[in-house]
Amino acid sequence: MRTLIQDVTVITLDDQNRILQHAGIAIDGQTICAVGEVPPTFIPEAIISGEEMVALPAFFNAHTHTAMTLERGWAEDLPFERWLNEKIWVAESALEEEDVYWGAALAAAEMIRGGIVGFADHYFWMDQVARVVETSGMKANLAWCHFGLKSEQELGRKSFEDTVAFVERWDGAAGGRIFTSMGPHSPYMDSPAVLRRFAEEAQRLGVGVHLHLSESARQVQDSLKQYGKTPVAHVASTGLFDLPRSALVAHCNVLQEADFAILAEKGVHVAHTPKTYQKLAMQMPPILEMLRRKVHVALGTDGPASNSDLNMLEIMRLAGLYQKGLAADATALPVMDLLRLATQAPASAIGFSESGVLAPGRPADLILLDTTAPHWLPRHDLAAGIVYTSHPGDIAYVWCNGQLLYQQGEFLTLDYKRIRFEAERRAFRMVGKSMHTMRITPRTE
């Protein structure tokens, strides 16, 4: 399929931060073949007007648990321990394999509508998520979560061998749109022996790892007591930071001095999910210091049980606003940096390092935003408009690998009506509500 986008403003996110006016974008198959001037030899099969629109590389989401959409709004304004023990684990005790499919499908719809085309997911029954990635046309890096200290085999919590088998089964699938990673939950839920075994298997299979790391001062204290090392140094000692693909670690809320150098030297990608930290009153990770020390930081949403939604526009805003206030420096994390942290950085973190720039030869992972709503006007600075004022509803077109996934409110690869019926029905079943107590009866026509 050859598509021409005409007369559009293009935020290229290239090395020169070029913003092109009244430009064209040509897409041939999975690839962008021209940006700016489109040669007359390019004969499009589809033409889209970019008038009053702005084109941007599509967003990637560095860390989430997609099927936890089913628990969105189920546990609000609670302290972390009560949130987890009284609500989340109770609901998840009723989780069935097919729930994961519909929860992930709902997440796919939400992400696509919000301009996210790729994500790193970490949960159970991940074959179901892989099926959603296949059919939705998205890109993903999938890890089957492994708890090495608790009873295995329950509720999709598979044995070590089973989660490794998932990696073998799906890595490189869907025409290269799916990467997989080893998925130990964290150094506090998996023993050092298990972490080392994951490192060996990852070496054998040529993949990376995705885990939670250093989320609280308590975890750091416990790790120092148990292993004589910070969680970062402890994980580094297991070999998980020396894999064929860079490691992806979520959070790093609490770091000690030596941790920055380890993360930077090992090329570890740190997923930063600020809404979850604020909502659950967790310590905010030192991302300005990480960035200063050349640690790879990438934005993510975390799962909707903690984060409420999967909205990278808001995540950029929250990350930037918080850091400006914290640093007492209004110049901290300026607009173009935030756009990179939500596009190039997470794309690279999850294995799609060619994405995140609009230039010839790059994958056609891009979005168009409609700039006619009042919050965009006057259009002094469209990049700032995206970061500081825009919403998922502004996103008009979404392409992933050259395939159009979303167009003016319509999902082209998903049956959204069925998804919302199934996801809501299953979510209510999980938490023990009957259809009669549903707040709103879903419309199924």
Add this chain to the structure above:
Amino acid sequence: MRTLIQDVTVITLDDQNRILQHAGIAIDGQTICAVGEVPPTFIPEAIISGEEMVALPAFFNAHTHTAMTLERGWAEDLPFERWLNEKIWVAESALEEEDVYWGAALAAAEMIRGGIVGFADHYFWMDQVARVVETSGMKANLAWCHFGLKSEQELGRKSFEDTVAFVERWDGAAGGRIFTSMGPHSPYMDSPAVLRRFAEEAQRLGVGVHLHLSESARQVQDSLKQYGKTPVAHVASTGLFDLPRSALVAHCNVLQEADFAILAEKGVHVAHTPKTYQKLAMQMPPILEMLRRKVHVALGTDGPASNSDLNMLEIMRLAGLYQKGLAADATALPVMDLLRLATQAPASAIGFSESGVLAPGRPADLILLDTTAPHWLPRHDLAAGIVYTSHPGDIAYVWCNGQLLYQQGEFLTLDYKRIRFEAERRAFRMVGKSMHTMRITPRTE
């Protein structure tokens, strides 16, 4: 006009926090006449389906500068002094009276689309804003900003007498939808003698005051040096906190111990605009402590030059998320409190104290949100959905005083196409851009 909303979920925000399912709402003229069961004697002229919608009292905005929409996106990621001196004042030096009309009209469109029906405005050439309020059907409390230390008469910066005359001219206009206030800029831009004269005139005319107060540690230090009092105590000593209507003060970023008691005892309303504080790296006001000490706090957006937009959904979210993190307490500012801070609290702060509850006899100031987008599902908790996930684009219907202002993307009282053309044209002229350098040519068909 008699309107019936059928089969809707109603977040009443009444004293019992009642949420009604499959309820009706009857509107007769300017007033809600039934919520829940609608008596069969009510014969509607218009019927609206509330299926898959949630009804909420409309938002009010406790502090803004509407015409500064024209400077949205004009000064990003800059320190406060450079933001003000190099960008905002330079642009405003080219401000013309009619610009204020079109800037305020753009703000009205943005606010209505976002479910805000009333606002407190503080700027120049306020007759133009009053005209916008009249025609848009909104409610407002308008103050003509007065600088008592600088040269007067320039650029809509009128003499003391002229700003007082504005109050007389418009208070109670538009069928009671317009209140006015005295508008000294602040105790650092108006002398004590001027503040006392404003207090005398407010007593004579039976109105209140709206001013900026105690925005930085520097202001507090300067005030202590110059007057031997904090800004709060200094303004209290001028009589401005003993007026016929409660005072409205913006910000109070920095308070000393005795200030809390003064604000509480005098019934002062403090407008809290968290996005501006973060964006300009200002100190965050101690609102949890204010609320604990029974100070009236109300949420607002501030002007779009600093805040980028006029989105109370986001303001609720930012206020709540920040305070949870700051207090290290995930239970701080729970959902129902945030909803009140964005509805009842600012309505009361600007003179419309009957608004903010959906109950018989209350003004018909309400909105319906469509809950079918992915970020709402599953609908475990619609109130949390509003606070933590929703966007202006979810707002489907907006009523103010019983008049339908907005319906499914259409503005019923505003000529939005003309507004966006004029606002953008004038904004570009102000900052010295010609039409040729406009990033996007507005479509005017």
